[in-house]
Amino acid sequence: MAILVVADHDNHTLAAATLNTLAAAQQIGGEIVVLVAGLDVCGVAFAAAEVAGVSKVLVADDAAYAHQLPENVAPLVANLGRDFSHVLAPATSNGKNLLPRVAALLDVDQISEIIAVVSADTFKRPIYAGNAIATVQSSAAVKVITVRSTGFDAVPGTGGGAVIEPLKGATDARLSTFVSAQLATCDRPELTAAKVVVSGGRGMGNGDNFKYLYSLADKLGAGVGASRAAVDAGFVPNDMQVGQTGKIVAPQLYIAVGISGAIQHLAGMKDSKVIVAINKDEEAPIFQVADYGLVGDLFELVPALTSSL
Amino acid sequence: MKVLVAIKRVVDYNVKVRVKADNTGVDLANVKMAMNPFCEIAVEEAVRLKEQGVASEIVVVSVGPGTAQEQLRTALALGADRAILVEVADELNSLAVAKALQAIVDKEQPQLVILGKQAIDSDNNQTGQMLAALTGYAQGTFASKVEVAGDKLNVTREIDGGLQTVSLNLPAIVTTDLRLNEPRYASLPNIMKAKKKPLQTLTAQALGLSFTSTSKTLKVEAPIARGAGVKVKSVAELVEKLKNEAKVI
Numbered sequence: 001m002a003i004l005v006v007a008d009h010d011n012h013t014l015a016a017a018t019l020n021t022l023a024a025a026q027q028i029g030g031e032i033v034v035l036v037a038g039l040d041v042c043g044v045a046f047a048a049a050e051v052a053g054v055s056k057v058l059v060a061d062d063a064a065y066a067h068q069l070p071e072n073v074a075p076l077v078a079n080l081g082r083d084f085s086h087v088l089a090p091a092t093s094n095g096k097n098l099l100p101r102v103a104a105l106l107d108v109d110q111i112s113e114i115i116a117v118v119s120a121d122t123f124k125r126p127i128y129a130g131n132a133i134a135t136v137q138s139s140a141a142v143k144v145i146t147v148r149s150t151g152f153d154a155v156p157g158t159g160g161g162a163v164i165e166p167l168k169g170a171t172d173a174r175l176s177t178f179v180s181a182q183l184a185t186c187d188r189p190e191l192t193a194a195k196v197v198v199s200g201g202r203g204m205g206n207g208d209n210f211k212y213l214y215s216l217a218d219k220l221g222a223g224v225g226a227s228r229a230a231v232d233a234g235f236v237p238n239d240m241q242v243g244q245t246g247k248i249v250a251p252q253l254y255i256a257v258g259i260s261g262a263i264q265h266l267a268g269m270k271d272s273k274v275i276v277a278i279n280k281d282e283e284a285p286i287f288q289v290a291d292y293g294l295v296g297d298l299f300e301l302v303p304a305l306t307s308s309l
Numbered sequence: 310m311k312v313l314v315a316i317k318r319v320v321d322y323n324v325k326v327r328v329k330a331d332n333t334g335v336d337l338a339n340v341k342m343a344m345n346p347f348c349e350i351a352v353e354e355a356v357r358l359k360e361q362g363v364a365s366e367i368v369v370v371s372v373g374p375g376t377a378q379e380q381l382r383t384a385l386a387l388g389a390d391r392a393i394l395v396e397v398a399d400e401l402n403s404l405a406v407a408k409a410l411q412a413i414v415d416k417e418q419p420q421l422v423i424l425g426k427q428a429i430d431s432d433n434n435q436t437g438q439m440l441a442a443l444t445g446y447a448q449g450t451f452a453s454k455v456e457v458a459g460d461k462l463n464v465t466r467e468i469d470g471g472l473q474t475v476s477l478n479l480p481a482i483v484t485t486d487l488r489l490n491e492p493r494y495a496s497l498p499n500i501m502k503a504k505k506k507p508l509q510t511l512t513a514q515a516l517g518l519s520f521t522s523t524s525k526t527l528k529v530e531a532p533i534a535r536g537a538g539v540k541v542k543s544v545a546e547l548v549e550k551l552k553n554e555a556k557v558i
Binding site for chain 2: 010067069070071074092093094096097098099100101102103104105107108109110111112113122126127128129130131132133134135136137138139140174175176177178179180181182183184192196220228231232237238239244245247252253263264270273274275276282287288289290291292293294295301304305308309
């Protein structure tokens with residue numbers, strides 16, 4: 001039994017979610033091979049080879065893979081995947097874009113966003129926005145799985161010594177081309193990797209008021225998120241959305257400010273260790289999951305909290 | 310161009326589902342059903358393309374139970390021209406749905422297929438990507454903007470770090486994210502008109518399909534409940550609790 005883990009990266013840095021996926025791979029058991037497909041990915045390949053428990057890193061370095069276009073990467077992963085018992089990828093936007101295409105090429109069902117490994121063929125995954133947990137068994141010759149990072153503690157990024165093996169013969173399907181990317185630049189920790197997350201909802205009123213959250217986040221070394229309501233209202237960009245269809249986070253401390261607590265939002269943060277809710281409506285559903293609730297005007301309470309830290 | 314939109318009948322997004330006592334699934338008896346919200350966005354996008362003169366015909370398809378006719382009628386009321394129901398008795402996995410949709414794509418030859426990025430029941434986020442693999446078409450997933458540019462389709466996608474724009478050859482598969490558009494409501498006259506629009510029902514057998522599955526659900530459980538905590542009276546008390554009780558700051 002051998003497991004192929006598709007690394008997520010931006011051609012420069014190995015995405016942290018890959019380490020959580022490798023933890024799931026270790027729980028399944030067997031030899032672990034990492035695929036790094038991209039352009040000029042030497043650094044990523046070396047980083048992957050350093051990870052404890054990885055035996056081999058396959059490197060597909062070609063312009064066709066530069067932007068993770070699934071039309072090009074999926075045939076590569078499917079062809080390699082035939083020789084493995086499992087193909088795993090993090091449930092990041094890249095993994096979610098790529099892996100179902102791989103599963104269909106292999107003619108197998110995919111198991112999405114697992115949060116626990118029961119055995120080598122049986123996994124747990126949330127359905128209905130996390131309101132139910134399904135235990136799913138796969139009989140596929142190659143089990144194609146995306147891994148939700150919050151379900152698994154990351155493996156150490158050091159201590160390994162995998163061999164690196166370059167792959168030859170990339171093909172460009174010529175179905176799609178990359179045009180542009182608008183990526184948020186931010187000095188704060190990435191949401192899904194942050195130990196503390198401060199999120200704002202509709203109660204923030206406008207995008208400018210998020211400055212109160214940024215000040216608090218900077219004191220705590222926190223990432224800043226938002227509810228769908230705040231993103232839909234145009235307060236902040238989409239990549240800040242925490243929830244069923246946005247990012248799934250499980251930090252040590254989650255501070256929800258001006259967020260009522262819709263089911264879809266709770267699905268993205270209810271596995272946080274400690275939840276604090278600040279809201280003026282004491283009946284808000286967020287208080288039903290919060291360890292500590294503070295009822296009142298966020299525009300007074302948040303600056304007061306910031307200055308008392 | 311002809312646009313095909315695939316939709317799914319799911320539990321209404323406002324319903325908080327309950328797991329059945331025997332752990333075989335969630336209780337769907339007497340629960341309000343609706344069109345999956347991401348599929349509503351897919352229908353809306355197709356209707357806007359028709360209003361812009363880009364789309365010539367909108368065909369809406371659902372792979373599901375006979376009752377999914379309700380959601381197909383809703384799509385017709387929103388502006389789709391005709392509907393196809395591929396009637397299946399059992400809940401299918403995404404790959405089986407993608408294979409059924411592939412058969413419809415073969416018949417209808419659309420230039421563009423729009424689907425929701427995920428259904429809010431199974432939360433799979435697979436069908437569009439799988440249909441793209443089976444048809445060999447390009448895919449623009451998690452779309453927040455779709456623009457036809459000559460014989461190409463520009464799709465702006467919501468990704469982890471922000472936005473990415475790709476140019477796709479047509480025909481192409483698009484899956485919708487939340488910010489693509491805000492769906493309209495069907496007007497009463499359009500709901501009446503929709504009753505007269507054609508709705509064709511096909512069986513999997515008629516399409517020459519047989520479904521095999523490589524996965525099965527063993528059980529469905531309720532998640533471990535998270536109890537409500539305490540309300541604190543002041544910021545000072547909150548900080549004290551976070552430091553000394555929770556020990557997270």
